[in-house]
Every structure is written in structure tokens, then in C-alpha cells.
Amino acid sequence: MSGPAYHDGGDGNGRGDGDDTPRVPFQREQRGPQGEPAQRGPLGDPARLPAGEPHSAPAPSSASALPHYDHATLKSLLGAWALSACSSDESLAVEVHLTDCASCAEEALRLRDAVGLLHQEESLDLDPLLRARVLEGCLGRRPARIPVPEWAGPYDAEAARLDALLRDLGDGYWSTPVEMRWFDEVPVSRQFTVGQVIAHLTAVDSLVARTIGLPGPSAGGPVPFADAPGGSGGSGGLTARARFWRARGDAELPIEPGQRTEAHWSGQKHLPGATLRSLWREQSHHLVRTVSFAGSGASEIDVDYGPFALPLHDAFLDRAFECWLHAGDIADAVDYPYEPPAPRHLNRMIDLAARLLPSALADRRRSGLAEPPSQLLPAGAPGRSLRLEIEGDGGGNWYLPLDSPGAAASPEGEVAHVAMDGQEFCQLAAGHLQPEHAAAGKVGDRTAIYDVLYAAASLSRL
């Protein structure tokens, strides 16, 4: 409109003779020298709002070196300028223009104020303990008619915590390597990605899901069909969808958790991390919901893990434990803090491990990995016992029968005493520690103690 049209350099790269002029201080402050987030609070720093005080903007001498922009162009730049999203030449040109164009100055101020109304939508670091407090508060006001079974509580809480961690991390971390460790007579360590860890949880959780009649991990929500080009819409899409569902069909996946994970990975490796997360989360929500309706009889149904089985209520604790451990693995990989579960939940997880120890010990004896029992006892007979004392939050005392899983354990039969911190015990049961390196107070029969510590480590798996 007025004056010569656009300078060539002002368009493409914003690099004209303006390069030789001093940069405008306020523009640099806006974006930060390295482009790091500058402060953009709702109203920001008054010094950075030139529009209100147009004459404090750049020194007029620098304006002569600028490319020339016409009024219409400058006006069109106001939005980008207010967001600090134009080149420094353009910024400078806008600011010079604002000193003698009242209508642009008025709009610039208005748009700059509007930027203050944009904000990050949701708080990221919600206190994880708030969830339990809010839910308890609600249930105090109106008791649930269909409550979540108490034994599913730890799983519900741990899944929510992991989900919050994943939300904090955002989508930039799905390929981050995560070290997973377990104990298979020697410490084993393998590297996976965050996405693979989540898919692993989905795969093993689906053992529980199939037991209570839920379809496979992809059930209950739309799944993007990245492997079916042109598969969106139309009958071709439906066929592809059906094929996909069959391919994901539970029957075709192995039961053994490690193999199931591998099979699951190979079927889902094309899926983006956000989808892996929502598949996992949907299934975990479905699990909690379904067992709420299942009635108390359901808690004893066996969940088949291949080489072993656990009753449903214990399988939920096992899944809660795994969820916590792998959340911890992910948090370690990205240097995030991650707290242990709530003490009452931790106590139930420790209790499960303690209850599994006698048969783990028997398994090791059968494989020749542990000393044979000194005496064979009929089920229920009082025998030699080891007292496992877990200190700290969620701790307690457990008496473990040493002669056979069916024997009765009691304080009277105590021949050995192991005292450990709860966190240390969980790390041991997760296979993160060499049993002889676990920090524990040990009194009594050394062989029995080491057999039990090894049995604890042997509970771990991928």
C-alpha cells in the first residue's frame, strides 16, 4: 500500500541487510538465545511489552537499515509478532511501525494480551497421592454399590501411577532404552524401549484378561491399522480390521509370559507409543472394572501363566508388582523420581512374594538348585521355619516353612531369621540384586537363609 513493496530479503529467510543491524534486545529475550522457553506467564514482564510504551522500542537509528515492509504486510505480521514467531527483522519492523500507526499499536497490544490467555492446558505433575485421597473422599460421601475388590486396589493404583508417568514424559520418549533386569541363576539384563516395556505389561496383563473372559489387548477401542494401507473405511477396511483382530487373537499368542511378550511385540511393533499406552491403559481399566462385577467367587479362579498359575486375587497383586517395577525401570531410564507404592499396597505385594517362597524353594530343590530338606513332613505338620522380617513401610513378619510348602511354619520352629528393608526385599524379588549381595540381617541356619534368598530372586522373570 504505502511505500515500496516487500523487500526480497524480508520474505523467504528474513535475511536482508538487517543482518548487519544490532538485534532487538526484546525479541531475543522473548525467544531466549538458544531458543529455550522464555518466560511467558499470563502477563509476562512489563518491559517486554513494547506496545504499551511504543517509544521504548528500538533505537530509531537501526530502522534505516531495515528492509521495507508495507502497512498491509506489517499488519498481517501482528499475530506472529505477538507470539514472537517472526524473524528479528520482521519484529523490528513491526515495532518501528507501531510507533507511528495507532491502529496497529492498538491491535498489537490486544493480541499480546491475548497471548497471555494461552496456557499449558493441564498440570503435569499431579501428586500421585491425591488420587487415593480424592477417591476415598468420594466413597465417604457415597459408598460404592459396585466396589473394586480390595485385592485389585494395588493394581488400579499402580496402573494409574504409571499412566501419570507416561503422560509426564509425553511422546518424545517411546524409543528411549530401558534396562530390564531379572535373575536366572545369574543376573540377566536386556535393553528394551519404553514402548516395548508397556507392550510387555499389556501382553502379560492379557493373561489375566483372558481368564476373566475379556478379549485380547486390542479389544475395547479403535486400533490404528498401520499395517493395512488404505484400511480406513470401506469394506476393504473392514476386512483388514477383521484380519487384524484375528491376528491379535488371544488363542494364537503363547501363554508363557516371555514368549507371549515376544509374540506381542512382533505383532505391535508398528504401533506408535501413544497407541501402545492406550491399549495397555484400556485393558487395565477393563480388568479392574470386570473384576468389580465378577463377585467374590471369582477371586480364586486360576490364572494360567504357563509354567505356573496364580489365583486371580494373587495375579492382580503380581501384575501390580510388575507394573510398579517396570514403571521404576522407565523412571530410572529417564532419570525421574518414582516413589514406592502406598504402604498397604506394598504390604500385600510383599505378602504375595512371601507366600510364593516355599513353593519356589521346593522347585529349586527339585531342580537340584537348593539343599534337599532335612526331613520330609506331611502337609500341616509343624516343621523348621524361617522368619522373614521386613522392615519399613508395608513390612511385617512372615514365617516360612523350610521342609515343604505344605508344612506349617511357626515361631516355635524358627531356625533362621532374615531381616530386610522392604525396598531391598522387593529389589531382590524383582531379580535386581544378586542374592548374596542383598543387604539383610541373617541369624541362624546359613544354608536355609541362602536357599530362601535365592528362591526370592528366582521369583523374577521378564
Place this chain on the structure above:
Amino acid sequence: MQQRLARGEEAALAELYDRYASLVHSLAHRVMDDEEAADLITREVFGYIWENPDAYDPKFGSLRSWIASLTQRHAVSQLRQYEHRGRSTAAEVEARVREANTAARADFIVTSMPAPLRAALELAYRERLDYRTAAAGLGVSEDEARRRLRLGLQMLSTAMEPADQPAHPLNTRPPRGLQ
């Protein structure tokens, strides 16, 4: 979801929390500027929904926007209670309430503006892209990217009441914090 809440399903309550807690908490925090107060409002909002599962009527919009306005109302009434307890002056509270209402209108405008405008603002504001890179990302011309950013901000600026726009809103800003 509403039916499940009405049935008294604890699992539905947990899912509701998982989906909306960060929305509720951040809105409450924006009004109250206080972590504990935001926690308290989060408890109240979820408690209210759980106790009154029929209060939401889908005729008047999405569950999400209903929860947002419920939170806003709870937070504002909490703020007024601070005034009654003498923890803030009436003028401070009114300024904060006005600010909170402006912010709520802005949220509404952002969520209901045409998607192309919102996408451009997100790239420029959240991703901190300059408008040329944003144009490339959106597959539009640079002119169009400039137009969208300007138009989007113009729409957003209608959230401000005339009283919110003195020459220097900064100078009339109430002190942060409730003391």
C-alpha cells in the same frame, strides 16, 4: 460413563478421575494459585459428581466442558470464602474472579475455534515454532500462517472484558497469592 457413575461403580469413579483430574486440578490451581486449595477443590468437584451423577446433562455440551465449568464455579466460590474469612480484600477477590472468568472464556474460545486456527496457535505457542516453520508444518503458505495466527489471537482477545484492557493491565494486577 454417567450411567456407570449412577450405578455406583467404583471403577467408573477411578476412570473419571484418571481422565479429568489434571484438567480439574490445573483449572483450580489457576484460580486459587495455591496447591492445597487446588487439591481441596479437586476433592470437592469429584465428590460432587460422584454424589450427583445426574447433574450432568449432555444437552448442554461435553462432559469435559461441564466438568471445567463446575470446577470454575467451585473455585470461584472458594475464593469468595477466603474473602469472608478476611484472607483477601474484596477488591483482590473480585479482580481474581474477573481474571478467572476471562481465563475460562479464553479456554472455551480456544477449544471451540476452528481447528486450523487452533493448530497454528499451538505450533507457535506450545512448540515455539516461528510462523514460517509452522506454515511448513501445516502445509500452508506463509501468508496463510500469518493470517491464522492473527485471526486466532483476535478471537481469543474477545475473552477479555473491556475492563481488562486498560493501557497497562499489569499495573492493576492483584498480587498473587492469597495473603
